[in-house]
Amino acid sequence: MGRWEPNARGRLEEAALALYGERGYEQVTVAEIAARAGLTERTFFRHYSDKREVLFAGSSLLREVLVKAVAEAPDGAPPVDVVGAALAAAGAVLEERRELARARQAVIDANPSLQEREVVKLATLATAVTEALRDRGIPEPAASLAAQSGIAVFRVAFERWIRETGQRSLPDLVRESFDELRTLTAT
Amino acid sequence: MGRWEPNARGRLEEAALALYGERGYEQVTVAEIAARAGLTERTFFRHYSDKREVLFAGSSLLREVLVKAVAEAPDGAPPVDVVGAALAAAGAVLEERRELARARQAVIDANPSLQEREVVKLATLATAVTEALRDRGIPEPAASLAAQSGIAVFRVAFERWIRETGQRSLPDLVRESFDELRTLTAT
Numbered sequence: 001m002g003r004w005e006p007n008a009r010g011r012l013e014e015a016a017l018a019l020y021g022e023r024g025y026e027q028v029t030v031a032e033i034a035a036r037a038g039l040t041e042r043t044f045f046r047h048y049s050d051k052r053e054v055l056f057a058g059s060s061l062l063r064e065v066l067v068k069a070v071a072e073a074p075d076g077a078p079p080v081d082v083v084g085a086a087l088a089a090a091g092a093v094l095e096e097r098r099e100l101a102r103a104r105q106a107v108i109d110a111n112p113s114l115q116e117r118e119v120v121k122l123a124t125l126a127t128a129v130t131e132a133l134r135d136r137g138i139p140e141p142a143a144s145l146a147a148q149s150g151i152a153v154f155r156v157a158f159e160r161w162i163r164e165t166g167q168r169s170l171p172d173l174v175r176e177s178f179d180e181l182r183t184l185t186a187t
Numbered sequence: 188m189g190r191w192e193p194n195a196r197g198r199l200e201e202a203a204l205a206l207y208g209e210r211g212y213e214q215v216t217v218a219e220i221a222a223r224a225g226l227t228e229r230t231f232f233r234h235y236s237d238k239r240e241v242l243f244a245g246s247s248l249l250r251e252v253l254v255k256a257v258a259e260a261p262d263g264a265p266p267v268d269v270v271g272a273a274l275a276a277a278g279a280v281l282e283e284r285r286e287l288a289r290a291r292q293a294v295i296d297a298n299p300s301l302q303e304r305e306v307v308k309l310a311t312l313a314t315a316v317t318e319a320l321r322d323r324g325i326p327e328p329a330a331s332l333a334a335q336s337g338i339a340v341f342r343v344a345f346e347r348w349i350r351e352t353g354q355r356s357l358p359d360l361v362r363e364s365f366d367e368l369r370t371l372t373a374t
Binding site: 078079080116119120123126141142144145146148149151152153155156159160177180181182184185186 | 265266267303306307310313328329331332333335336338339340342343346347364367368369371372373
């Protein structure tokens with residue numbers, strides 16, 4: 001390992017998002033990302049396996065937050081409440097990175113293969129939440145229905161959070177979207 | 188165009204699914220599929236662009252059925268009911284091909300890249316349903332929430348239909364899963 005570089009990972013991410021936004025994801029090389037961050041390619045590859053991973057490395061943290069929140073929900077809490085609280089917790093993680101999340105989303109929106117990767121990532125999160133619910137003893141199909149529809153709600157809330165210029169936080173939008181789903185299914 | 192081959196498309200699909208199941212999707216060639224169906228490669232390529240398309244060609248029909256059902260739902264019907272009826276209509280199309288759908292799913296379950304393609308396909312269907320709801324004048328976020336959670340419900344119902352040996356039809360399982368989502372969100 002080379003010498004310690006302060007916040008190398010964050011600097012590489014910011015450099016990558018800036019370059020992807022300016023020149024298009026496909027055109028940017030790892031060498032350029034490293035140079036922009038004032039780091040070496042060798043340092044880049046200590047943090048990310050390739051330029052795509054810069055965009056998707058956060059999903060393992062989201063999965064951890066979701067699974068932990070599901071596991072730690074109060075005993076006997078209804079499945080949809082468990083999922084809602086877990087997604088609000090995941091939203092709180094993203095809330096602290098709103099500008100980076102917006103820059104990232106603009107890159108993904110411009111590239112169909114990245115959009116597919118994002119869809120696959122969300123499906124992986126839904127599977128992780130389903131399994132965490134089953135580990136709590138929630139039976140099927142309740143576990144799958146709560147997890148899959150929860151991720152669907154999260155997706156809608158996330159899109160509103162990215163597009164809206166308002167001040168509502170992502171956790172608030174997640175809770176609000178859950179309430180709207182309740183209203184829709186109650187009619 | 189060559190001479191007319193009776194039900195060439197269906198014969199190619201059955202041959203492909205049989206071979207994928209026996210030998211693994213990756214190992215099978217278009218030449219082998221055509222030979223198994225008693226047809227030429229040239230005929231294969233009149234019906235499918237490649238061996239993957241045999242597995243996913245049905246999604247455009249599903250999209251048409253969904254969009255048409257959303258468009259033709261009674262005026263003033265609640266969005267979730269509109270989506271539920273559309274998904275039951277799509278389920279009825281699949282119900283007529285249960286054995287083929289099972290064979291197809293076994294191939295997809297054995298291949299991660301096909302699983303990703305399936306997830307992307309479902310996301311595309313959710314987008315089509317969202318747009319069809321907006322065309323009916325359903326505002327956001329109701330259109331997205333109803334469509335995304337509807338596809339989530341459909342996915343769960345579809346998995347039950349594939350795995351269960353029971354006699355419940357896919358349209359029945361779709362309706363039942365919607366009722367379960369209502370119950371879950373009502374608590």
